[in-house]
Amino acid sequence: MATITRRQVGDALAQQGILIAFAVFMVAFTLANPRFLEVDNVFSVVRSSAILGIMALGVTFVVISGNLDLSVGSMMSFSTIVVLDLHDQIGPLLAIPAMFAMTLCLGALIGFLVGYLRLNSLIVTLGMLSAIHGLTLTYSGGQNMDIADKEGTWFGVFGQGFALGIPVPILIFVALAALLGLVLARTPFGRKVYAVGGNSAAATFSGIRRGRTVFVCYLLSAACVATAGLIQASRSLGSQNTVGQGLELEVLAAVILGGASLMGGSGTIFKTVIGVLILGFIQNGLLLIGLPFYVQFVVTWIIIILAVWLDIAAKRGRLWSPIA
Amino acid sequence: MKLRTILATTSAALALAGAASAETMKIGITQNNVGVDSYQTTYEKAFIAAAEANDAVETVVLDAGGDVARQIAQVEDLIQQEVDAIIIWPTNGEAVIPAVRKAHQAGIAVIVTNSNIAEPGFDFVKSFSGPDNITQGARSAEIMCDKFKEMGVENEAKVVHITGQPGYTTAIERAKGFEDRLPEVCPNVSIVDTQPGDWNREKSQTVMEAFLVKYDDIDGVYAGDDNMGVGALNAAKAAGRDGIIFVGATNFAVGYEAMQAGDYWGSIYQSPVDDAEAALQTAIDVLKGEEVPFLNYFDTPKITQENLDEFSKPVF
Numbered sequence: 001m002a003t004i005t006r007r008q009v010g011d012a013l014a015q016q017g018i019l020i021a022f023a024v025f026m027v028a029f030t031l032a033n034p035r036f037l038e039v040d041n042v043f044s045v046v047r048s049s050a051i052l053g054i055m056a057l058g059v060t061f062v063v064i065s066g067n068l069d070l071s072v073g074s075m076m077s078f079s080t081i082v083v084l085d086l087h088d089q090i091g092p093l094l095a096i097p098a099m100f101a102m103t104l105c106l107g108a109l110i111g112f113l114v115g116y117l118r119l120n121s122l123i124v125t126l127g128m129l130s131a132i133h134g135l136t137l138t139y140s141g142g143q144n145m146d147i148a149d150k151e152g153t154w155f156g157v158f159g160q161g162f163a164l165g166i167p168v169p170i171l172i173f174v175a176l177a178a179l180l181g182l183v184l185a186r187t188p189f190g191r192k193v194y195a196v197g198g199n200s201a202a203a204t205f206s207g208i209r210r211g212r213t214v215f216v217c218y219l220l221s222a223a224c225v226a227t228a229g230l231i232q233a234s235r236s237l238g239s240q241n242t243v244g245q246g247l248e249l250e251v252l253a254a255v256i257l258g259g260a261s262l263m264g265g266s267g268t269i270f271k272t273v274i275g276v277l278i279l280g281f282i283q284n285g286l287l288l289i290g291l292p293f294y295v296q297f298v299v300t301w302i303i304i305i306l307a308v309w310l311d312i313a314a315k316r317g318r319l320w321s322p323i324a
Numbered sequence: 325m326k327l328r329t330i331l332a333t334t335s336a337a338l339a340l341a342g343a344a345s346a347e348t349m350k351i352g353i354t355q356n357n358v359g360v361d362s363y364q365t366t367y368e369k370a371f372i373a374a375a376e377a378n379d380a381v382e383t384v385v386l387d388a389g390g391d392v393a394r395q396i397a398q399v400e401d402l403i404q405q406e407v408d409a410i411i412i413w414p415t416n417g418e419a420v421i422p423a424v425r426k427a428h429q430a431g432i433a434v435i436v437t438n439s440n441i442a443e444p445g446f447d448f449v450k451s452f453s454g455p456d457n458i459t460q461g462a463r464s465a466e467i468m469c470d471k472f473k474e475m476g477v478e479n480e481a482k483v484v485h486i487t488g489q490p491g492y493t494t495a496i497e498r499a500k501g502f503e504d505r506l507p508e509v510c511p512n513v514s515i516v517d518t519q520p521g522d523w524n525r526e527k528s529q530t531v532m533e534a535f536l537v538k539y540d541d542i543d544g545v546y547a548g549d550d551n552m553g554v555g556a557l558n559a560a561k562a563a564g565r566d567g568i569i570f571v572g573a574t575n576f577a578v579g580y581e582a583m584q585a586g587d588y589w590g591s592i593y594q595s596p597v598d599d600a601e602a603a604l605q606t607a608i609d610v611l612k613g614e615e616v617p618f619l620n621y622f623d624t625p626k627i628t629q630e631n632l633d634e635f636s637k638p639v640f
Contacts, residue, residue, distance in 0.1 A: 146581075232526070243525075
């Protein structure tokens with residue numbers, strides 16, 4: 001009969017600190033308002049979080065490779081506006097691949113600048129944040145985009161549809177998370193991403209092509225952004241041209257909250273998903289409790305700090321650092 | 325006889341136009357952030373069109389791109405160019421005051437358009453031309469109350485309120501107008517919750533989803549603009565909740581379409597074309613020495629499913 005030692009419990013806690021933090025918040029919010037865990041509410045939170053979450057999946061690769069991506073918010077506005085505009089011009093069937101191609105070009109450009117030219121990713125993507133926003137405004141002429149015939153299109157299926165009783169955005173999120181989780185954890189490419197982010201020089205001397213690895217990370221990120229834009233466009237069949245503005249920081253917060261290191265080399269897709277869910281459920285939970293919004297800003301921040309603390313404390317096995 | 329009258333009138337008009345061009349008014353405008361949204365884009369087009377149609381004015385049209393520093397520099401440029409009047413759409417109601425004072429001291433008439441500057445700057449401004457957001461909020465309350473009375477639920481209806489971005493004057497004023505007026509016209513209607521939607525359709529949709537979970541009984545939604553109103557409507561549709569009365573403000577094309585479809589009850593019609601023309605006219609009137617009220621509001625009428633046909637669909 002297997003005995004579980006105290007040490008094993010400690011290790012398990014250390015591995016899943018953020019998961020424990022998540023569980024604590026869920027219980028607290030449910031006690032405050034029992035409706036919090038109703039299926040409808042959970043679906044609506046996860047569906048809203050799916051857009052942020054899908055973007056965070058791609059950014060997880062970029063962050064693990066030791067880089068940043070601040071352009072994902074602008075890029076999401078871009079793909080949303082482009083796919084909505086093309087929908088009315090060339091039909092949804094062509095609009096979707098065209099939008100993906102255009103967004104991937106942006107990702108390839110960033111990947112080239114950061115990966116092959118070795119420019120600082122913070123500067124490159126901060127610049128692209130503005131540049132892509134300008135591109136979107138130029139493309140749309142400052143106007144909002146709306147699909148003319150909202151009743152007569154099947155385009156709404158990605159954002160509003162249900163399959164097997166589950167909202168389609170959630171299914172896409174789960175499928176992509178599973179796929180990218182496998183790529184990161186179980187493929188040679190995934191190991192290269194960790195190696196490049198953990199120790200770039202060592203990776204290079206081991207024969208890993210850093211440039212190519214980083215380039216592919218940004219391509220993956222752009223593909224995720226395009227998917228998020230598709231869901232966004234499909235969900236409301238129309239959009240403001242600033243729809244993704246500011247999301248880059250929320251995405252980054254979710255990835256870091258999940259435990260990925262800003263210095264690169266660590267993090268997992270599963271933990272990013274937990275980070276995304278924590279952010280989504282905090283927002284919803286505070287709304288359900290009915291706190292005034294200005295208090296919500298403060299409480300959101302406190303909860304995030306608490307989560308990070310619980311995560312660190314679980315890794316250390318105690319609440320404060322013995323060598324602080 | 326008739327022909328002669330026409331000829332006489334025409335020549336008189338031509339003479340007038342000739343006289344006016346002899347002393348052209350030079351008016352400069354520095355806008356907030358053209359191209360960032362449809363309202364501002366349409367405003368600029370309408371302003372230029374109105375100025376071109378008027379031979380008596382010559383305009384310098386500038387845009388600050390949302391940047392306070394750039395706007396201050398633009399005001400200084402306009403002072404250097406010795407314009408007769410400056411129309412400013414403030415990027416920030418506080419930060420532009422020193423520049424406005426400088427223009428005032430240089431003897432240039434300053435007119436604020438669309439969103440007013442902060443009160444310490446009022447002494448340096450001839451007139452504010454724009455929408456009256458408190459009245460807009462109050463009118464939205466009346467639209468909603470009238471509809472509740474028509475439905476016979478004015479004694480038990482529950483309303484949720486989705487506001488614009490916290491801290492924005494427009495958001496604060498509309499919320500105040502609505503919250504002050506609703507108890508006056510419908511004393512038994514209660515506002516059960518208020519949360520910001522940040523002028524953002526997606527954010528508003530998320531907020532409304534939470535409201536729908538939290539409250540089994542919602543009769544009305546007031547949103548600070550139609551973009552947010554339509555976001556809330558999308559949430560209600562997805563949740564299969566019928567019979568909710570949606571009222572917004574700043575009628576957008578999406579709101580107009582939702583009214584046509586019968587999903588959305590009413591809004592406030594605020595035309596960027598009226599806004600731009602009112603600003604130009606205010607500047608002209610000030611320069612002609614006419615009596616202009618300090619708060620020179622242009623009218624923003626109520627629009628509902630009932631009188632929809634009297635209005636053209638907004639271009640934004």
